Amino acid sequence: xxxxxxxxxxxxxxxxxxxxxxxxxxxxxxxAVSELTKRAGYNRSTFYEYFVDTDHLLTYIEDKLLDKVKAxxxxxxxENASLENLFPIIFTAMNDRxxxxxxxxxxxxxxxxxxxxxxxxxxxxxxxxADAPNFDYLTxxxxxxxxxxxxxxxxKGKDISSKKICDMIQSLVLHGLLNYTNPEA
Numbered sequence: 679x680x681x682x683x684x685x686x687x688x689x690x691x692x693x694x695x696x697x698x699x700x701x702x703x704x705x706x707x708x709x710a711v712s713e714l715t716k717r718a719g720y721n722r723s724t725f726y727e728y729f730v731d732t733d734h735l736l737t738y739i740e741d742k743l744l745d746k747v748k749a750x751x752x753x754x755x756x757e758n759a760s761l762e763n764l765f766p767i768i769f770t771a772m773n774d775r776x777x778x779x780x781x782x783x784x785x786x787x788x789x790x791x792x793x794x795x796x797x798x799x800x801x802x803x804x805x806x807x808a809d810a811p812n813f814d815y816l817t818x819x820x821x822x823x824x825x826x827x828x829x830x831x832x833x834k835g836k837d838i839s840s841k842k843i844c845d846m847i848q849s850l851v852l853h854g855l856l857n858y859t860n861p862e863a
Contacts, residue, residue: 690728692718694739698775705783706736740779740788744795747771751799766844768796768824777832780825793821805852820851 696717700709709732715725729735750771779788801808801817810816824847831843849858 686728689720689724692720693725693728693735694742697735697739698778701778701783706779706785736785740785740791743773743775743779744791747776748795748799751796766841768799772828774832777829780829781833789821789825792825793818797821823847823850 693714696714697709699717700713711722711725711732714732714735715722718725729738747768748771751767776792779785780792797817797820801813804816806813806816827847827850828843831838836843846858
């Protein structure tokens with residue numbers, strides 16, 4: 679007998695919720711199936727009906743999170759919008775769970791997933807053509823700088839406003855460090 683889709687999704691979500699609770703407490707790499715099942719209130723065999731192992735659960739979680747970010751960006755961002763309003767849109771689409779995945783106790787491969795999934799949205803609005811020399815280096819720089827700055831902001835307790843961090847990222851990407859630190863130059 680097949681389970682009802684609502685029950686299946688509810689059970690799967692309990693494992694996801696248990697994962698996030700544990701990820702807030704310890705490194706992701708140290709989360710065990712036994713902890714997940716205990717926290718979710720299910721047994722190991724139920725876990726294995728949904729996921730092969732904790733890496734499979736992590737991939738599922740990351741893919742769902744990135745899909746949500748991409749959908750939010752697409753929904754909020756029209757084709758004729760400019761790079762100037764893209765960063766606040768990306769910021770709006772993100773949530774605190776991304777910081778867990780990108781943080782020191784997170785998944786080292788998640789940054790690569792962001793680069794592959796999110797950066798193509800941004801590069802469509804660069805003031806540089808995609809076939810320009812070293813374009814891939816420029817996009818890699820923007821990816822590292824943008825998400826590195828957001829991670830640092832999160833680690834500092836979001837001590838400046840979200841508008842200010844978005845404005846900073848936008849200015850740095852569009853005008854560079856020297857123009858940001860000395861706008862009159």
